[in-house]
Amino acid sequence: MPIRFLAPAVLILALSSFSQTFAEFPTAEDWPNWRGPLHTGEANPEQNPPVNWSNSENIAWTSRVLGKGHGSPIIVGDQIVLATSDDEAEIRFLVSYDRSTGEQSWITPIHSGNATPPRNEKGTQASATPACDGERIYINFLHDGAAWTSAVSLDGEILWQTRITPYTVHQGYGSSPFLFGDLVIVSADNKSGGAIAGLNRSNGEIVWKHQRPKKPNYSSPVVYQTSGSDQLLMTGCDLVTSLNPQTGEVNWEIEGATTECVTTTVATNGLIYASGGYPKNHLSAVRTDGSGEVVWENGTRVYVPSMLIKDDRLYAVTDAGVAMCWDALTGDEIWKGRLGGTFSSSPILIDDKIYATNEEGLTYVFLASPDELQLLAKNQLGEICFASPAVSHDQLFIRYGEMVDGKRQEFLACISTSEN
Structure with a gap:
């Protein structure tokens, strides 16, 4: 049952009255999943959020977030949805906020107890980003020593939950679900021997499952149309892997990545890009x-x-906070320039501008230009940020944190030049 309100120490259960009708989904105003509507970190055309903001400038609203998490917000019609975790209570949640006001619409416990904490101090129990198809919201969490995928209705009711594979924590878990056709595709690489699986979106039944090596890895699955077909692409586990997204069958697979990757790959002109950081730093372009x-x-x-x-x-x-530009086809370095700080969130592209936020909550805005690093703005919001932003028209949504009475308090902010 969804929770309507969270007091600091009390959970009050109630059904939400919020409902949403989707005539068409996704629309140009939606950011329905990890890395946005195009799955590349690029916003749809004609988005125009502010370039400049601060704790007091161009902030339409802020809302407190229970617990903590590094998953990014998604935009689903009039809702902003994110995953979070109350570690003390051992509860993992999905939370929905009203897009116009920031008021919490509903909060639904997905798993209680039997938590699987991350071993890396930067990890959280809610590092995945939800995905929405206009009818259901899908989310991945660890629970009771395994990776699970759950589907929730638009008003916060749990519809189904499926255990994907046993999971042994090495650093943490943050792989986000990907929607393709009538499937939700999920991954859970880990030292127990992970899996990539395609689940029926309506009932959660596993349609296909592809076993993975017994190695830790953190990438999220993504499907691109490349080299004449739809390919489900994954990097990590010392492999670059292409699967048929409908069946899970291997199209091709090569040794071409490091063991541990976190990034979600991008693709262009028949190439995909594998980048990793353990046991070595590595960036490559693979046909x-x-x-x-x-x-x-x-x-x-x-x-x-x-x-x-x-x-x-x-x-x-x-x-390490260096912005870089390469020729995507040849790998020739075009330019690089230091920004500052350490980065865990992923940058997003809005028209010709790149927005990149470091772990201290400082967002750099610079041009996606082949000439040189052209910095347009530096914007401070809060003190902590690991989640990537989401954008819709003139609004930018950022999940950030501040230290309050010695404890981390998270917030969701709507950044906009216009009043709601």
């Missing part, structure tokens, strides 16, 4: 035609933040 050809590679550490592509240029912000 998607099954030839196994590694077109170019270098030793840049783009371990956690996912990359962007625009006009055959590959843009990245390294973990």
Whole structure:
């Protein structure tokens, strides 16, 4: 049953009256999943959020978030939805906020007890981003020593829950679900021997499952149309892997990545890009035609933040805070420039502008330009940020944290120049 309100120490159960009718989904105003509507970190055209903001400037509203998590918000019609975890109570939740006001619409416990805490101090129990198809919201969590996928209605009712595979924590878990056809595709690479699986979106039944090596890895699955077909692409476990997204059958697979990858790969012109950070720093471009050809590679550490592509240029912000631009086809470095700080969230591309937020809550806005690093703005919000932003028209949504009475308090902010 969804929870309507959370007091600091009391959970009050109630059904939500919120409902949403989708004539068409996703619309240009939706950011329905990890990395946005195009699955690449790029916003749809004509989005125009602010370039400048602060704790007091261009903030339409802020709302407190229970517990903590590094999963990004998604935009679903009039709802903003994110995953979070109350570690003391050992409860993992989905939370919905009213897009116009920031008021909490509903909060639904997905799993209680039997928590599987991360071992990395930067990890959380809610590091995945939900995905929505206009009818259901899907989310991945660890629970009772396994990875689970759950489906929730638009008003917060749990519809089904499916155990995917046993999970042994090495660092943590943050793989996000991907929607393709009538399937929700999920992954859970880990030292127990993980899996990539395609589940029936209506009932959660496992349609296919592809077993993975017994190695830790953190990438999320993504499907691109490349080299003449739809390919489900994964990096990590020392592999670059292409599966048929409908059946889970292997299209091709090569040794072409490091063991541990976090980024979600991007693709262009028959190439995908594998980047990892353990046991070595590695960035490579691999052909998607099954030839196994590694077109170019270098030793840049783009371990956690996912990359962007625009006009055959590959843009990245390294973990150490350096913005970089390469020729996506040849790997030739075009420019690089230091931003500052450490980055875990992934940058997003809005028209010709890249928004990248470091772990201290400082967002750099710079041009996606092949000429040089052209910084447009630096915007401070809070003190902590690991989640990637979401955008819709003139609104930018950022999950951030502040230290309050010695404890981390998270917030969701709507950044906009216009009044609601």
